[in-house]
Amino acid sequence: MNFFQILRKKKELIPLMLIMTTAAGGASSFAVYSLLKPEVIIDRKRNPEPWETVDPTVPRKLLTINQEWKPIEELQKVRKATK
Template identity: 80%
Template sequence: MGFFQLLMKKKELIPLVFFMTVAAAGASSFAVYSLRKSDVILDRKRNPEPWETVDPTVPTKLVTINQEWKPIEELQKVRRATR
């Protein structure tokens, strides 16, 4: 019996199939969206240290409330010394 023949025979399965299809499409689209974000790095050969290119003045948290981003002086000194 084909899939659509089964749905026509048992009409109570139609909402279940619809919601499962919508959920699968939503999960797939979110996975693709997450992989395209700039925070996700899949290629480690071209950029092995991605934290070096992060701008400290741009907050990357999901929620930032009354927080100021300032560079740490000691970290800047170490960074300059290692380059």
């Protein structure tokens, strides 16, 4: 039987299919969105430390409220000492 023939015979499956399709599409799109972030490392050989190139003034979350970035003095000292 064809998929659409089954849906015609059993109409109660239509809302279930819509919900499942929406959920699968949302999960797939969020996975792609998460992979495109600069914090995610897919290829370590090309860029072993991608967090060094991230601009701290640009918000990276889906929703950012009152974000202020201040450098931590101890980390800045450690960074200067290790370079």
